[in-house]
Amino acid sequence: MVIEGKKELSPANLEDLKNLCKQVRKQIINMVYQASSGHIGGSLGSTELIVTLYNHLMTHHPENPDWDKRDRFVLSKGHCTPVLYAVLANCGYFPKEDLSTFRRPGSHLQGHPYQPKTPGVEATTGSLGIGFSTILGMALTAKNRGQKHYYYVICGDGEIQEGQIWEGAMFANKYKLDNLIAFVDRNYLQTDGNSEDIMPLDPLAPKWESFGWKVYEINGHDIQEIVSTVISAKNSDRPVMIIANTIKGKGVSFMENAFGWHGAVPSKEDADKALKELENGI
Amino acid sequence: MEYKQTRQGYVDALIEMAEELPEMVVLDADVGKATLTLQFAKLFPERFFNCGIQEQNMLCVAAGMSLEGKIPFASTFGVFATCRAGDQLRNGIAYPKANVKVAVTHCGITVGGDGASHQSNEDIAITRSFPNMTILVPGDYEEAKLATKAAARMNGPVYLRLGRDKYPVISELHGSFIIGKSKLLYPGTDITIITTGIMVSEAIKARELLSEEGFSIRVVHMGTIKPIDEVAILKAAKETKGIVTIEEHSIVGGLGEAVAGIVAENHPCPVRRVGMRDIFGESGQAQELLDKFGMRAKNIIEEVKKIL
Ligand SMILES: Cc1ncc(C[n+]2csc(CCOP(=O)(O)OP(=O)(O)O)c2C)c(N)n1
Ligand SMILES: [Mg+2]
Numbered sequence: 130m131v132i133e134g135k136k137e138l139s140p141a142n143l144e145d146l147k148n149l150c151k152q153v154r155k156q157i158i159n160m161v162y163q164a165s166s167g168h169i170g171g172s173l174g175s176t177e178l179i180v181t182l183y184n185h186l187m188t189h190h191p192e193n194p195d196w197d198k199r200d201r202f203v204l205s206k207g208h209c210t211p212v213l214y215a216v217l218a219n220c221g222y223f224p225k226e227d228l229s230t231f232r233r234p235g236s237h238l239q240g241h242p243y244q245p246k247t248p249g250v251e252a253t254t255g256s257l258g259i260g261f262s263t264i265l266g267m268a269l270t271a272k273n274r275g276q277k278h279y280y281y282v283i284c285g286d287g288e289i290q291e292g293q294i295w296e297g298a299m300f301a302n303k304y305k306l307d308n309l310i311a312f313v314d315r316n317y318l319q320t321d322g323n324s325e326d327i328m329p330l331d332p333l334a335p336k337w338e339s340f341g342w343k344v345y346e347i348n349g350h351d352i353q354e355i356v357s358t359v360i361s362a363k364n365s366d367r368p369v370m371i372i373a374n375t376i377k378g379k380g381v382s383f384m385e386n387a388f389g390w391h392g393a394v395p396s397k398e399d400a401d402k403a404l405k406e407l408e409n410g411i
Numbered sequence: 412m413e414y415k416q417t418r419q420g421y422v423d424a425l426i427e428m429a430e431e432l433p434e435m436v437v438l439d440a441d442v443g444k445a446t447l448t449l450q451f452a453k454l455f456p457e458r459f460f461n462c463g464i465q466e467q468n469m470l471c472v473a474a475g476m477s478l479e480g481k482i483p484f485a486s487t488f489g490v491f492a493t494c495r496a497g498d499q500l501r502n503g504i505a506y507p508k509a510n511v512k513v514a515v516t517h518c519g520i521t522v523g524g525d526g527a528s529h530q531s532n533e534d535i536a537i538t539r540s541f542p543n544m545t546i547l548v549p550g551d552y553e554e555a556k557l558a559t560k561a562a563a564r565m566n567g568p569v570y571l572r573l574g575r576d577k578y579p580v581i582s583e584l585h586g587s588f589i590i591g592k593s594k595l596l597y598p599g600t601d602i603t604i605i606t607t608g609i610m611v612s613e614a615i616k617a618r619e620l621l622s623e624e625g626f627s628i629r630v631v632h633m634g635t636i637k638p639i640d641e642v643a644i645l646k647a648a649k650e651t652k653g654i655v656t657i658e659e660h661s662i663v664g665g666l667g668e669a670v671a672g673i674v675a676e677n678h679p680c681p682v683r684r685v686g687m688r689d690i691f692g693e694s695g696q697a698q699e700l701l702d703k704f705g706m707r708a709k710n711i712i713e714e715v716k717k718i719l
Contacts, residue, residue: 243506243507244478244507245507245508252474252475252478252507253502253503253506253507255502256498256499256502258467258471259471259498259499259502259503261471262467262468262470262471262472262474262475262499262503263471263472263474263475263478263503264475265468265472265475266471266472266473266474266475266476266477266478266479266483267475267476267478267479268475269460269472269475269476270475270476270479270480270481273457292467293467293468293471293499296463296465296467296468297472299463299465300462300463300465300472303463
């Protein structure tokens with residue numbers, strides 16, 4: 130069955146999406162705990178973005194992942210597979226039981242997205258910068274064919290320190306990729322600490338504007354704002370960059386804004402505590 | 412003897428295939444004048460994408476196009492595709508088995524005047540180590556054409572290695588090109604010379620001179636480096652007294668090591684390698700550099716005699 134993207138967000142839709150986010154966050158904790166490996170912080174922080182895309186904005190077809198009219202999504206910050214896999218499983222791309230095989234030998238759920246193996250994964254990423262350029266080639270092809278679907282990509286803010294991203298920024302502008310809606314997950318954190326200490330990115334919006342992009346800045350946890358911004362972005366005649374301000378580790382008090390939780394594995398107690406907080410609120 | 416560019420063979424094949432393969436597209440990174448892809452661009456402007464000096468972005472853009480069903484040929488110089496954009500070639504193309512043809516020129520020492528910065532003598536070593544890669548190294552203009560067409564028709568990542576200079580036209584290479592199959596150019600029972608790319612003419616010359624001295628020399632040309640023709644290599648190991656390899660590439664990680672590895676594991680026999688001896692090149696005329704770095708018929712003959 131085709132899942133049709135929607136424009137309006139009813140109060141009931143909003144409630145559903147919030148509940149889905151709660152469920153996805155618990156799945157993230159469980160996956161990383163079970164695998165003893167994986168990236169929790171950036172996954173929790175991107176949850177509203179990815180859930181809202183797949184469960185509200187995008188038109189796609191989980192039983193027929195190659196359906197050519199689908200909207201495409203690429204997770205360029207490929208380390209955040211826990212959130213992507215949970216969302217794909219919940220949509221029906223593959224059985225939810227598969228999530229417990231994450232990062233285990235023989236699983237189709239590799240540590241970083243691997244397009245040939247996992248239904249619903251559109252591009253192989255993990256080396257930061259690669260997903261962003263890859264989706265440009267996809268979007269350009271569709272644009273030249275006159276196809277109407279959209280291309281969505283999420284980059285990390287640390288990721289955009291890569292030179293390749295700015296190569297891509299020029300490229301998207303040259304070819305006026307108006308079917309491309311990109312996000313940068315602006316959590317100000319990367320592996321070793323704060324982005325402004327490690328390699329400053331601010332002021333970020335003018336950088337993208339000067340590269341020819343239409344730029345929005347939003348609260349990346351506000352589902353209403355994500356929806357209205359994407360709907361408005363579809364009218365752009367240029368590539369769009371949505372700077373989504375987020376909290377890395379969102380939803381778990383001791384993980385929020387703590388760079389140490391970028392790639393750390395929770396103990397049993399930490400995992401239980403996290404799951405309880407996600408259930409009951411911080 | 413007639414001399415022609417292998418890069419011209421590449422672009423002539425693209426132009427010949429364009430009608431038949433409407434999904435084929437060509438990308439370049441501002442060296443289209445040198446790779447000759449501008450000739451394609453002139454005829455098919457809507458199927459040509461000049462990515463600017465962005466080798467990393469270009470290789471991944473090509474991968475993205477392939478995911479949408481295009482057959483992209485991405486061209487730049489060998490050194491930039493494999494070293495500047497090595498991660499994109501590995502993680503963006505080889506690992507996901509993207510149907511991208513990375514067709515590079517200016518490989519080997521015969522780049523000439525530009526010097527070591529542009530002479531790619533490591534690219535076979537790098538690409539050989541990537542799983543899923545098919546590596547084609549044609550020996551002359553006509554074989555470059557055949558290899559380009561074979562690359563377009565197979566599904567999966569291909570590294571197509573081409574030169575800059577004009578190289579002898581070798582009629583023995585013409586007719587057909589089967590990926591993974593070597594060409595037996597001359598039979599022989601004493602020593603086998605295994606060659607790849609444009610060194611084929613020196614291999615043939617070495618055989619001629621050695622024949623005059625009464626030796627029976629087999630010459631095998633490897634138009635495909637990966638998957639390599641193990642059968643032909645083992646036949647040579649069993650039927651002749653040893654193997655001399657010659658390649659316009661470093662002896663580290665290239666044809667010579669590929670042959671030596673197969674022989675050592677299955678049927679040990681003497682193997683001697685001619686190529687760049689773990690050294691960067693320098694500026695000069697192509698022909699002078701082949702002399703200076705010891706990649707001539709006379710160097711092959713020396714190695715043959717060390718075995719016999
Ligand atoms: C090319 C490359 N260099 C380094 C890494 C290692 N790495 C993985 S995640 C990461 C930090 C990413 O930070 P950011 O992009 O801000 O992601 P987020 O904060 O959303 O997790 C690094 C350095 C990588 N995967 N790829
Ligand atoms: Mg970050």
